[in-house]
Amino acid sequence: MLNIRINELRTAHGLTQVEFAKRLSVSKQTVSNWENNNIQPSIDMLVKIADYFGVSTDYLLGRSNEYKLDVSGLSNTAAAHIQMIISDIRK
Numbered sequence: 001m002l003n004i005r006i007n008e009l010r011t012a013h014g015l016t017q018v019e020f021a022k023r024l025s026v027s028k029q030t031v032s033n034w035e036n037n038n039i040q041p042s043i044d045m046l047v048k049i050a051d052y053f054g055v056s057t058d059y060l061l062g063r064s065n066e067y068k069l070d071v072s073g074l075s076n077t078a079a080a081h082i083q084m085i086i087s088d089i090r091k
Contacts, residue, residue, distance in 0.1 A: 001062025
């Protein structure tokens with residue numbers, strides 16, 4: 001599940017493997033190996049990936065399907081607008 005979640009999140013954020021690798025200071029081959037389920041990231045790297053995408057490690061590992069958006073730093077009005085957009089998309 002981890003390999004699938006990394007790939008889904010990376011592509012959803014419009015990142016190539018090369019771009020994502022640069023942001024995490026790893027090689028493109030490392031990202032490719034994660035996504036092909038050849039190797040697993042270290043615990044420290046798992047946390048770094050989760051932090052980068054704003055998800056929990058449980059989400060990355062498939063232990064939870066809950067995907068939370070971090071709206072901290074936004075006004076209540078902006079956060080409410082985001083909630084309305086999400087509600088519209090679900091319809």
